Amino acid sequence: MYNHICNYMNIYNHYIYIYNHIYNIYIYIYLYIYIHGHIYIYIYIYIYNIYVQFPLRGCRVCRDLQNVPHKTQDEKECGVGVVIAQRSTHYGIAGYYATMATQAGCVGFSTTNARPSIAPTFGVEGMLGTNPLCFGIPTDEAFPFVIDCATSVNQRGKIERYGREGKATPRGCVVDIKGEERTDTEGILRDMVLGKAALCPLGGAGEDLGGYKGYGWATAVELLCTAFQSGPWGEEICGVDRATGEKKPMPLGHVFMAIDIEPLIGLDKFKANAGELLRGLRASTKDPNGPGKIWTAGEPENDAFLDRTKQGGFWVPPALQKHMVELRASKLSPEQQERFTPFPFEK
Numbered sequence: 519m520y521n522h523i524c525n526y527m528n529i530y531n532h533y534i535y536i537y538n539h540i541y542n543i544y545i546y547i548y549l550y551i552y553i554h555g556h557i558y559i560y561i562y563i564y565i566y567n568i569y570v571q572f573p574l575r576g577c578r579v580c581r582d583l584q585n586v587p588h589k590t591q592d593e594k595e596c597g598v599g600v601v602i603a604q605r606s607t608h609y610g611i612a613g614y615y616a617t618m619a620t621q622a623g624c625v626g627f628s629t630t631n632a633r634p635s636i637a638p639t640f641g642v643e644g645m646l647g648t649n650p651l652c653f654g655i656p657t658d659e660a661f662p663f664v665i666d667c668a669t670s671v672n673q674r675g676k677i678e679r680y681g682r683e684g685k686a687t688p689r690g691c692v693v694d695i696k697g698e699e700r701t702d703t704e705g706i707l708r709d710m711v712l713g714k715a716a717l718c719p720l721g722g723a724g725e726d727l728g729g730y731k732g733y734g735w736a737t738a739v740e741l742l743c744t745a746f747q748s749g750p751w752g753e754e755i756c757g758v759d760r761a762t763g764e765k766k767p768m769p770l771g772h773v774f775m776a777i778d779i780e781p782l783i784g785l786d787k788f789k790a791n792a793g794e795l796l797r798g799l800r801a802s803t804k805d806p807n808g809p810g811k812i813w814t815a816g817e818p819e820n821d822a823f824l825d826r827t828k829q830g831g832f833w834v835p836p837a838l839q840k841h842m843v844e845l846r847a848s849k850l851s852p853e854q855q856e857r858f859t860p861f862p863f864e865k
Contacts, residue, residue: 597778604747605769608632613666613819616654619776620662623785626654627775631743633756633768636670637716639725639733642695644716645752647770648673649739656779658786658793661820669736670717677706682837690722699723713753713760743771831862839863 609615612628619626632647648668655663672691680687680703692700694715700706709715720732744751749771753760757768779788796814804810826832834842839861846858 597781599776601772601774602746603772603774604749606630606772607768607770609770609772611666612650612652613654613664615774616652616666617662617664618654620654620656620664622776623656623779625656625777625779626652627777628652628654628773629739629742630772631740631749631751631755631770633674634713634752635674635710635717636719636733636736637693637723639719639723639730642693642697642716644710644713646719646733646736646740647755648717649736649743651735651739655792656785656789657796658789659796661816663792663796663814663816664819665815667720669720669732669739671720671722671732672717674707674710674717677703681707682835682841691718692716693718693723711756711758711760711763713756742773746773747771834863 609630612630615628616626629649629651630647631649634644634646635648636646637643638645646669648670650666650668652666653664657663670691672687677687677691685703686701687703687706689699689701692706692710692715694700694709695713700709700715706715710717718732719729719736721728721730723729740751743749750769755768755770757765759766779785782788783791799814800812800817802812804812842861843864846855846861850858
């Protein structure tokens with residue numbers, strides 16, 4: 519199917535529809551072709567009148583939707599849906615999918631593995647992805663509680679940002695094959711691709727600050743995103759042939775879950791309970807040397823959304839502007855380039 523679809527340059531739709539009439543679970547997978555054969559996947563879960571849409575963007579191939587768990591009667595009444603995806607690629611922001619679940623009155627969970635970057639505790643070779651853990655929980659406030667964090671001290675995207683800004687990487691984030699901490703950003707980015715440098719797990723190297731905890735959580739995610747899917751891991755998903763430097767597919771796995779709150783406790787009551795706890799945290803005693811405010815997860819992002827909406831957008835650093843222009847020129851056909859010309863910052 520993939521080879522056939524890729525012959526088309528315009529949007530092409532295909533869908534897989536799965537319905538389990540016993541458990542009232544509807545699952546749709548929509549595949550959208552956009553440019554150069556990239557497939558945009560949308561996963562819809564319908565559980566007892568709860569309709570949640572998960573878009574998996576940029577996926578090349580999604581072969582199966584498998585291992586949807588058999589429901590007990592209790593699970594049926596609670597309304598729990600789990601989707602396992604395989605042979606995907608980078609799916610963007612994990613919190614985006616969890617937030618969509620909160621908007622449908624559900625607790626959302628989303629996770630994915632990634633190219634090997636994290637070294638095990640007492641190791642120096644990148645074996646695990648930055649493997650985020652993400653939960654979304656609805657509240658009675660203007661924004662949900664959404665925690666979306668990598669299981670490493672830092673992640674590759676942040677190091678790439680240091681590179682664009684000409685900054686050194688903070689000490690304690692990266693270790694090389696010799697066991698030395700690295701701060702040279704450009705060298706780090708190069709050596710991570712070659713397998714000569716690795717990220718430290720949350721807690722850092724060794725056991726003193728609890729690095730084994732981040733290592734354990736990263737491993738848990740890797741297991742969820744490979745064991746269900748019989749999927750590859752480690753060097754097989756690094757995206758680069760380390761012997762030749764040539765790019766190769768990076769077939770990742772994802773896990774999505776939505777829990778319908780209403781059958782367990784009224785949704786409004788749940789939201790009120792959650793909001794009360796979060797407001798209590800923000801009202802607790804402040805550090806006299808700190809900023810004078812305590813935030814809860816999802817609040818800084820909501821503040822940024824409101825500010826950027828008010829000002830009509832967000833600032834794009836000059837280095838990123840240059841990169842966007844170069845990508846447009848090198849990756850798109852002349853006809854496609856017209857759709858993205860000019861960027862707002864080029865006006």
